[in-house]
Amino acid sequence: MDDPSQLADRIAALETRVEQLEGARTGATRPDPDGTVPDRLRAAAPEAGGVAFAGSLELPGGRRIAWKMGHLAAGMLGAGWGKIAPALAAPGHPVRLGLLQAVLSGTRETAALADTLGDGTTGRLHHHLRELTATGWLRAERRGRDDIPADRVVPLLVVIAAAGGRIRDRRMDHDR
Incomplete structure (x- = not known):
């Protein structure tokens, strides 16, 4: 192996391998093939x-x-961010967050959602449900039953994760 280009190639391959091994040892993320x-x-x-x-x-x-x-x-x-203020504000209310969490957890009937408020007032419940429906966070499936549209589930959870940092489960480490 007297050829300097072969030696340079072998050194480069060794350096690449050491970087991969060091990354695995320290928990660094590995490149995604895609x-x-x-x-x-x-x-x-x-x-x-x-x-x-x-x-x-x-x-x-x-x-x-x-x-x-x-x-x-x-x-x-x-973009004009002011236009989306109502959609951001609606789930920002503690009662509405609780309602959204209850719906995601499987409670969809209005009567059962009223129990999540704890005070038994349906007027207050309907006010919050109207706000969430008007801004697209909820959809009436039928009378007395609400759900979160499929295209809002992940965005809602992303907002919760971004605002709350680590909530209950360990956060997944991602590329930086």
């Missing part, structure tokens, strides 16, 4: 990037949700 989400966002919009979120879960009662969404950063930064 590219990481940040890699794909950079490829889709190399100048400004973007934001993506996704989820796959089974709710109590067996309802399966698999959903993803991505937005280019330039479009988001240039």
Whole structure:
């Protein structure tokens, strides 16, 4: 092995292998063969990037949700955010958050949801249900029964995760 190019290739291969082993030992994330989400966002919009979120879960009662969404950063930064204030504010109320949590947990009947308020006042319950329905967080399935639309389940959980950090379960480590 007198050829310097062979030696350089072998050294490069060894350096790559050491980096892989060191990453595995320290718990660093390994490259996704299809590219990481940040890699794909950079490829889709190399100048400004973007934001993506996704989820796959089974709710109590067996309802399966698999959903993803991505937005280019330039479009988001240039949009009028004031228009979405009602949709952000609606689930921000503690009672409404409790109602959304109850619905995701399988309580969908209005009478059962009234019990989650603890004071038995249906007027207050209907006020909160109307706010959540008007902003798209709830949908009336039929009279006296509400549900969260499939395209709102993952975004709701993303908002909860972002606002709450580590909630009950360990947070999954992701690419940085």
